[in-house]
Amino acid sequence: MQERLKSAVNLATAASDVAPSRSALGRRTLALFSAVTANRGARVGLLLVLTLVIAAVFAPWIAPYGPSQMGAGMSLTPPSADHWFGTDEFGRDMFSRVVHGARLTIQVGLIAVGISLTVGTLTGLVAGYAGGWTERILMRLVDVVFSFTETLIALAAVAVLGPSLTNAMVAVGIAAIPFYARVAYSVTLVERNRAYFDAAYVAGAGHFRLVFIHLLPNILPPLIVVATLGVSSAVLAAAGLSFLGLGAQPPSPEWGAMLSAARDYFTQAPWIMIYPGLAIMVTVLAFNLLGDGIREALDPRQKARQ
Amino acid sequence: MTDTILQTAPGKTSDTAEIVLSVQNLSTEFHSKKGIVRAVDGMSFDLRKREILAIVGESGSGKSVTSLSIMGLLPHPAGRIADGRVLFEGRDLGQLSDRDMRKIRGTGLAMIFQEPLTSLNPVLPIGRQMTEGIMQHLGLGLAEARERAIEMMRSVSIPAPEARLKDFPHQYSGGMLQRIMIAIAMSCDPRILIADEPTTALDVTIQAQILDLMRTLRDRTGASIVLITHDMGVVAELADRVIVMYCGRKVEEGLVEKVFHRPRHPYTLGLLGSLPILGQAGAVGDTELTEIPGVVPSLDALPPGCRFSERCGFATDRCRAEDPPFEEAAPGHFTACWHSDQLERAAR
Numbered sequence: 001m002q003e004r005l006k007s008a009v010n011l012a013t014a015a016s017d018v019a020p021s022r023s024a025l026g027r028r029t030l031a032l033f034s035a036v037t038a039n040r041g042a043r044v045g046l047l048l049v050l051t052l053v054i055a056a057v058f059a060p061w062i063a064p065y066g067p068s069q070m071g072a073g074m075s076l077t078p079p080s081a082d083h084w085f086g087t088d089e090f091g092r093d094m095f096s097r098v099v100h101g102a103r104l105t106i107q108v109g110l111i112a113v114g115i116s117l118t119v120g121t122l123t124g125l126v127a128g129y130a131g132g133w134t135e136r137i138l139m140r141l142v143d144v145v146f147s148f149t150e151t152l153i154a155l156a157a158v159a160v161l162g163p164s165l166t167n168a169m170v171a172v173g174i175a176a177i178p179f180y181a182r183v184a185y186s187v188t189l190v191e192r193n194r195a196y197f198d199a200a201y202v203a204g205a206g207h208f209r210l211v212f213i214h215l216l217p218n219i220l221p222p223l224i225v226v227a228t229l230g231v232s233s234a235v236l237a238a239a240g241l242s243f244l245g246l247g248a249q250p251p252s253p254e255w256g257a258m259l260s261a262a263r264d265y266f267t268q269a270p271w272i273m274i275y276p277g278l279a280i281m282v283t284v285l286a287f288n289l290l291g292d293g294i295r296e297a298l299d300p301r302q303k304a305r306q
Numbered sequence: 307m308t309d310t311i312l313q314t315a316p317g318k319t320s321d322t323a324e325i326v327l328s329v330q331n332l333s334t335e336f337h338s339k340k341g342i343v344r345a346v347d348g349m350s351f352d353l354r355k356r357e358i359l360a361i362v363g364e365s366g367s368g369k370s371v372t373s374l375s376i377m378g379l380l381p382h383p384a385g386r387i388a389d390g391r392v393l394f395e396g397r398d399l400g401q402l403s404d405r406d407m408r409k410i411r412g413t414g415l416a417m418i419f420q421e422p423l424t425s426l427n428p429v430l431p432i433g434r435q436m437t438e439g440i441m442q443h444l445g446l447g448l449a450e451a452r453e454r455a456i457e458m459m460r461s462v463s464i465p466a467p468e469a470r471l472k473d474f475p476h477q478y479s480g481g482m483l484q485r486i487m488i489a490i491a492m493s494c495d496p497r498i499l500i501a502d503e504p505t506t507a508l509d510v511t512i513q514a515q516i517l518d519l520m521r522t523l524r525d526r527t528g529a530s531i532v533l534i535t536h537d538m539g540v541v542a543e544l545a546d547r548v549i550v551m552y553c554g555r556k557v558e559e560g561l562v563e564k565v566f567h568r569p570r571h572p573y574t575l576g577l578l579g580s581l582p583i584l585g586q587a588g589a590v591g592d593t594e595l596t597e598i599p600g601v602v603p604s605l606d607a608l609p610p611g612c613r614f615s616e617r618c619g620f621a622t623d624r625c626r627a628e629d630p631p632f633e634e635a636a637p638g639h640f641t642a643c644w645h646s647d648q649l650e651r652a653a654r
Contacts, residue, residue, distance in 0.1 A: 132383075195420075195425040196424060196425055196426050196427040196428070198379055198425075199417075199419060199426065199487070200427065201379070201411070202377050202379065202411050202412070202416065202417045203412045203416070203438070203439045203491075204409065204410075204412035204413070204442065204443060205439075205442070206408060209438070213430070213438075214427050214430075217427075217429040217430070218427070218428070
């Protein structure tokens with residue numbers, strides 16, 4: 001699990017790793033951070049995201065019971081001092097399950113967004129840089145994928161790959177590629193018409209240098225915003241797939257899967273549906289607030305207004 | 307009477323010097339909604355070693371498109387070279403592979419642009435942008451490249467270059483950035499520097515510094531410079547030879563002293579007349595600053611005959627019917643005007 005989390009993080013930062021000027025990006029990130037925290041909504045979002053990350057990392061120490069430990073209490077007991085979120089039909093502690101579910105959610109967010117960000121950015125960047133037939137073929141492909149509903153693509157992918165959380169992540173990631181590709185493509189078109197690009201070109205820079213050293217760092221800001229907002233839609237989409245039984249399988253404490261299992265009992269024990277649902281909602285809200293905050297911080301017109 | 311602006315123009319090159327760049331019958335076309343438009347029409351010139359050649363003209367005269375055509379920077383797919391060729395040290399640039407062309411850019415041909423503020427990558431520190439080309443073209447290691455970058459920055463008078471290597475473009479002023487651009491362009495000892503309106507975006511005191519710097523670098527490295535500008539003052543200041551362009555064609559060509567003293571094309575006369583000098587109004591004759599009436603005609607609606615005829619005070623019926631050839635009017639002084647002799651007498 002830890003391994004997979006790590007690989008997800010690597011994947012998510014792979015794009016920025018290619019850019020060699022770590023100090024430049026570092027300084028910009030710092031400036032961005034202070035700009036983001038100046039916004040109240042973004043502060044709340046950041047706080048919630050941090051809470052989520054802490055819950056995910058320290059889940060075994062925070063949760064009083066194991067996520068799949070049956071008979072931790074009586075079945076379907078309402079919230080109490082012993083079981084903060086109550087227990088489900090097998091007597092599993094809902095609080096422990098929700099906390100462990102945070103791990104899966106973070107993983108889903110990072111891996112799915114990592115896939116769509118990496119593939120989408122590369123596609124858009126290469127299409128925008130190369131032009132001609134490469135551009136036409138790549139962007140038409142993106143348009144084709146774009147014309148299907150995300151859920152439909154994810155459903156199709158899961159149908160081919162088989163139902164599991166990993167496949168759901170991949171499916172959600174693939175389905176979101178067009179968004180990233182479109183954004184990367186349009187920003188690349190703007191950046192490649194700037195004088196610094198021509199200057200690098202006439203200085204004899206090769207394709208690789210032009211694309212990865214000159215263009216990539218300059219197209220990243222809008223992509224960071226899309227990626228942050230993308231985490232929440234990825235979480236939502238994956239929870240939806242799990243709810244439909246196409247993602248995480250029982251007894252996995254995935255929030256969507258928990259909601260699905262709770263359907264049969266929620267008239268007697270509403271808490272087994274309320275808490276996972278609330279967790280999903282708060283997570284989505286957190287990433288949306290954070291994403292909006294970053295967007296505002298990066299938008300010069302917004303800054304001038306403040 | 308034009309002496310005040312001519313004192314500094316040195317005729318340093320001789321006719322026998324080696325030709326480094328030869329543009330032969332170059333025509334560049336653009337596809338627009340209204341059809342194909344010829345922005346450069348049959349442009350030819352030779353650039354000799356150590357020579358500073360100015361190409362002047364109003365906006366839309368084709369001077370920038372000429373430089374973009376040479377560098378292979380025409381916007382795709384709208385613009386293309388329709389005819390002619392560009393020889394760099396005898397090699398046809400149009401025939402070279404991508405790889406060979408990349409080698410020539412930077413070491414053979416370098417370019418500086420009009421807008422120093424946007425010509426550097428905003429997310430990379432200056433030092434990186436300087437060492438990048440040096441490492442690639444001169445095959446130096448990082449430490450040596452850094453040394454070279456510092457040396458180049460010193461040569462363009464950037465104070466404390468060691469410390470400023472780490473700074474980003476937004477931490478520099480416009481004049482400093484243009485000097486950095488020149489330092490980058492000159493860092494791999496190019497044989498030719500193409501400067502497209504290098505001083506337009508800068509204030510006047512900085513302009514003089516930049517021009518001075520370009521001349522110093524020419525003297526030291528022996529590079530040739532193609533200077534694209536609309537400013538006759540800059541031409542007088544820096545250039546050895548000048549080509550005047552109008553509507554994509556050469557209308558006059560010659561040594562700066564000759565063209566300034568004895569302009570043989572009414573357009574050149576107009577450009578000089580619109581140049582203010584201290585103590586007088588216009589650089590030519592009259593007491594008032596003159597302007598060229600009208601605007602450059604659209605390239606898809608060129609007048610028949612001489613392209614300048616609609617705006618020309620000397621125009622006759624012949625001008626409006628027949629296109630004058632580009633011919634040698636005096637030794638080393640070429641022009642395309644039916645009335646060049648009359649003009650020459652008038653200037654005297």
